Amino acid sequence: MTHYLEFEKPLAEIEGKAEELRAMARSSPEMNVEDEARALDAKAATMLRDLYAKLTPWRKCQVARHPARPHCVDYIEALFDEYTPLAGDRAFADDHAVMGGMARFHDRPVMVIGQEKGHDTQTRIERNFGMARPEGYRKAIRLMDLADRFGLPVITLVDTPGAYPGKGAEERGQSEAIARSTAKCLSLGVPLVSVIIGEGGSGGAVAFATANRVAMLQHSVYSVISPEGCASILWKDAEKMREAAEALRLTAQDLHELAVVDRIVPEPVGGAHRHRETVIGAVGEAVAAMLDELQGMDAGAVRADRRRKYLQMGARGLAA
Incomplete structure (x- = not known):
């Protein structure tokens, strides 16, 4: 069953009518509705193309959060061979929001680490x-240490609203863990490449994406705070998230202009959730190139x- 975003509701009506006509034809073979269904x-298709040709930053946030968008587990299953998951931080627990392990990518041994949102309620x-x-961040640090020791390039797949803000996480040193993960990214002696595949939220994303090369899917977002959080702080009104999304410059196009990300991975019309295999393949090509x-x-x-990249960050946008 297709999940339609708020701005896709007119599209849902048209596609729904086409499907209804075909369902009627299946139950009554004598009915000839194919010409009408094709017109719909x-x-x-025209409406979809028009909608995605002029996505606002807020609509890009909605697309980046689409539940059918490919997640970390989908990329790992499709792009990596001999994936061997590694669990636990060797201190407290195994955080299932973070997955990672050793694998082969294009027949080269690598360490892959990513954030996984899940695909259904459970x-x-x-x-x-x-x-x-x-x-979760301490598990990522452990895996990066392991990669550094054995000379394995590290690939990170970023998709998170942000680090968990719960009481227990704060008691166990959430900010320290994020800072140490970011520092570990900076100190690695092996190549580190990252792809923002959905949401890149705050320090929770930076702790994985402080890389030599960062790619970003065309309709992904990457920001210091969510639009809703920003609106709540600045205007005391989360409903001003559209204005916040505009101000945050969180789109792939804005961030490429500022040299925060190095390349944009195109998404077909309709977004990654409508063309999962195509987008997963494009991400694989981007990772290989980086x-x-x-x-x-x-x-x-x-x-x-890596140091040069971060010292120069934002220079293009400031010069402009």
Whole structure:
């Protein structure tokens, strides 16, 4: 069953009518409605193209959060061979919002780490909607340490509303864990590449995405705070999230202009949730290209490359 976003409701009506006609034809074979259904299909395709040609920042937030959008587990299953999951932070627990392990990518050994939101009620609760607790960041640190020790490039897949803000997480040192994960990203002597596949929320995303190269899907978002949170703080009104989304410059296009991300991975018309296999393949190509750019660098050169990226961040936008 297709999940339609708020701004896609007119599209839902047209596609629903086309499906109703075909259902009637299936129950009454003598009915000839195919021409009318095809006309509705053409109208829906035009409307879809028009809607996605002029997405506002707030609508991009909605697309980035679409429940049918490919998640970390989908990318790992499709792009990596011999994936061996590793669990636990060796201190407190295993955080299911963070998944990772050793794998082969294009026949090269790598470490892949990502945030997983879940795809239904049960898995969303199990994965805490992709919001990691301190043990999740400490698990990521442990896996990055392991990758550094064995010379494995690290690939991170970012999709989180932000770090979990609960009482227990704060008691166990949430901010310290995020800071140490960010510092670990900066200190790695192996290539680190990251892809924002959905939401890149606040420090919870930065702790995974402080990489040599960062790619971002065309309709993903990456920001210091959610539009709703920003609106609540600035205007004391979460309903002003549309204005906040405009002000935050959280789209892939804005962030590429500011040199926060290095490349934009295009999404077909209708977004990643309508073209899952195509988008997953495009992400694989982007990851391969980013790793190729870093191939052959020694540990010192990798760290210098990463340092240079973050010292120069925002320079293009400020110069403009």
